[in-house]
Each structure stands twice: as structure tokens, then as C-alpha cells.
Amino acid sequence: MNNDNDTLNNTFQIVLCTDEDRSVIFFLYHDLQWANPYNHSYYYAQAGFHNGNRNVSEQLPNSGTEDVVELSNESNVNTPGLFAFRVDAETIHAGGCHADTSLISFRPRTISQLGSTAVTIYGPCFTNQTKVKCQFGSSSSIADGFIADEFRAVCLTRFASEHGSVSIKLSIDNGRTFVSAGTLTLTPLKFGSDEVIIETESNDNLLHVGQYIKLRWIFSEVIRNSFPNDAKISIELWKVSLSSQSQLQKDNTPIVLVQNMNLTNSIRVQLPATISNIASCFIRAVVQFNTQTYAGLNTGLLIVRNHPTVARDLCRSWGLQ
Structure with a gap:
């Protein structure tokens, strides 16, 4: 859009997105050079939502004033020029946040x-x-x-x-x-699945004492943005078993394989002797800073291949349950 002089231009976009659950409209104002297209002192450009008879139902800051050009420097989501609104409900809600705590x-x-x-x-x-x-x-x-x-x-x-x-x-x-x-x-759990990928020399999910394994994972960008700059990663191995009611249960404390590692997305570790009395487990990559845990990603279920005598003892204990 431009004014009568054809020298000043306004550049903006409007985007409608939906996932069939929520619908959001984005206003993107890149460069606003004029507020009045006809050089009338009583009329300035408006920005926001109108219903059919042009009654304004939601206005952006400075809409209808000579300062409407400042939209390229303002935002309701901390990004200059960008405004987001959720529009699938009866009323329009700002995309950043709102006072109605029931809209979650x-x-x-x-x-x-x-x-x-x-x-x-x-x-x-x-x-x-x-x-x-x-x-x-x-x-x-x-x-x-x-x-x-x-x-x-x-x-x-x-x-x-x-x-x-x-x-x-x-x-x-x-x-x-x-x-x-x-x-x-x-x-439901599966063997050898989920967010942390494990690689073994034999390309299976059987673990044993002294074995070297490689772990790979990727935290989403949304989650990574919540990590403090000095956050560290630890790698934990958690023992799991079935209860007498055939429900999955895990130990209260893990075996820590790696602790306080700088943020990365892969590591090669050697499995310790302390896993020798474990039959099944999973491995977790967890991000922490001080006492706060920010996120964790897990492997699927893993089987520990034990020494024959240990395996017999485990079978006896399972048989007594």
C-alpha cells in the first residue's frame, strides 16, 4: 500500500495458521512509512480486527493515530513488528499471554x-x-x-x-x-525407541558390563531456549522392572554414567560394573543448572546381558514373585 506521493511504502503481511485445534493470526509489520494515505488530518490507518460492519473488535497499539507507523517497533510476543492472536474462540486473545488463566x-x-x-x-x-x-x-x-x-x-x-x-x-x-x-x-514403551538413540557395536539393544555405547539426542529449539547458558548435561541409567501387578516401576535413584557435561547432542560412554545386577533399564539425558532440572530425554527399554550366574539368580527372584 502506498500514499498519493508514491514515494512512501508500507510493508506488512498477515498469516493465518491452524492445527484444527487452535487458530492463530500473525501480523508482521516490516517497514511502515506512512500513517495517512490521503493526507487527511482526520483519518489515519487502522490495524487490527474488524467485523462485517467495520466496528473495531480488536485494535493494535496506536491504531487510527499518526503513531501507527510505530507498529514495526512494537510487539505482543517480544519480536519487533510481530503480533499474534488466537482467534478460534468467541473472543480474540493476544498470542503472547492474557489475564484469563482458564485459556491454557x-x-x-x-x-x-x-x-x-x-x-x-x-x-x-x-x-x-x-x-x-x-x-x-x-x-x-x-x-x-x-x-x-x-x-x-x-x-x-x-x-x-x-x-x-x-x-x-x-x-x-x-x-x-x-x-x-x-x-x-x-x-506405550518399545524396545530401542524414543528420544535418545543408542548405538552399540552389535547394533542391538543388549547391554553388558564394560561395553562402549554411543548416545545421540536432540532437544527441541523451544526447550533449548529455556536452558541457562551454564546448564550441564548428565547421563543417567535407570533400573526398571515389573511389579507384582505387572506395572512398570523404576528405582528411586539412577546410576550416573556422566555428570556435568557441557551442552552437546552425543557422547560415547563405557557401562560400569554396577549394571551387573540389572535386567532391564532405560538411559536418560537430563539438563540441569544448580538444583533445577530443565528437561530430560529417554531411550526405550534396554536389556542387560548378564553373566550366566547373575541371570540364574534373577530368574529365581522373578519366579518367587
Whole structure:
């Protein structure tokens, strides 16, 4: 669009996106050089949403004023020139955050039942004083969250003994009240799957004492952006077994294979003798800074190939259960 002089130009885009669950409109203002297309002192360009009879339902800052050109320097999502709005509800909601704490969304929606998956929460406006807690399923499974920025909070999922759907609720008042955010799906476990890829010399998922293995993983960009600059990675091996009710259970403490490693996406490690009494396990890459854990990624289930005498003892103990 340009004015009568054909010398000043406004450059902008409008993008509509939907995942069939949520619909979002993005306004992108790159370069705004004029506010009045007809040189009329009583009329300035407007920006925002109009319904059919041109009644403004949502205006961007300085809309209808000579300062509307400043949109290229402003934002509701901390990116100059970019404005985001969710438009699939009865009312329009700013894409950054809003005061209505009942409008909550989160990602991802499908995760491993092994736990430590970083679930990013969107919707309410967060501050350094916000005390976030997430409740996964039963009231006993409550996890402390942390604030990533004004628009995002993060909670880590807990280990779950069974796969399936679980509810997720959010509290921003330190657990006094919770609001439903939706449902998570915990996927069934598979051997040799999931977020941490393991490579062995024999190309199988059988582990043994003294063996060298290579691990590879990738944290998503959204999650990486929440890591402090001095965050470190540790590699943990967790023993798992079946309970008498045939439910998955894990030990309370892991075997630490590597600790306080600089951020990277792969490592080669040697398995210690302490795994000799383990039959099945999984390995987790976890990011931490001081006492805060920021995210974890897991392998699938792994089998430990034990010395024959150890294997016989394990078989006897299983048979007595």
C-alpha cells in the first residue's frame, strides 16, 4: 500500500495458521512509512480486527493515530513488528499471554511414560513471582514448574507405571487452585525407541558390563531456549522392572554414567560394573543448572546381558514373585 506521493511504502503481511485445534493470526509489520494515505488530518490507518460492519473488535497499539507507523517497533510476543492472536474462540486473545488463566494450552501432547519430558505451558502471563505447579493425573502426582519467560512455563512429567491418557492441570498460585489444561497421552514403551538413540557395536539393544555405547539426542529449539547458558548435561541409567501387578516401576535413584557435561547432542560412554545386577533399564539425558532440572530425554527399554550366574539368580527372584 502506498500514499498519493508514491514515494512512501508500507510493508506488512498477515498469516493465518491452524492445527484444527487452535487458530492463530500473525501480523508482521516490516517497514511502515506512512500513517495517512490521503493526507487527511482526520483519518489515519487502522490495524487490527474488524467485523462485517467495520466496528473495531480488536485494535493494535496506536491504531487510527499518526503513531501507527510505530507498529514495526512494537510487539505482543517480544519480536519487533510481530503480533499474534488466537482467534478460534468467541473472543480474540493476544498470542503472547492474557489475564484469563482458564485459556491454557501446552505442547507436546504425546509423551513417553518414562518421565522428565518438558511440557511447555502457554496462556497466562507469567512473572518471576509466579509459582507454577502441574498436576498429572492423580492429585499425588504434582510437579513444580519453572518460568521460561513472560509467555511460557515448563513442567517436567513424572514417571508413570502405565501408558494411556492422563489429565493435566495447572496452578499459578503455588498449588492452592488448579485449572484444567487438557489431556496428555503417554505412549506405550518399545524396545530401542524414543528420544535418545543408542548405538552399540552389535547394533542391538543388549547391554553388558564394560561395553562402549554411543548416545545421540536432540532437544527441541523451544526447550533449548529455556536452558541457562551454564546448564550441564548428565547421563543417567535407570533400573526398571515389573511389579507384582505387572506395572512398570523404576528405582528411586539412577546410576550416573556422566555428570556435568557441557551442552552437546552425543557422547560415547563405557557401562560400569554396577549394571551387573540389572535386567532391564532405560538411559536418560537430563539438563540441569544448580538444583533445577530443565528437561530430560529417554531411550526405550534396554536389556542387560548378564553373566550366566547373575541371570540364574534373577530368574529365581522373578519366579518367587
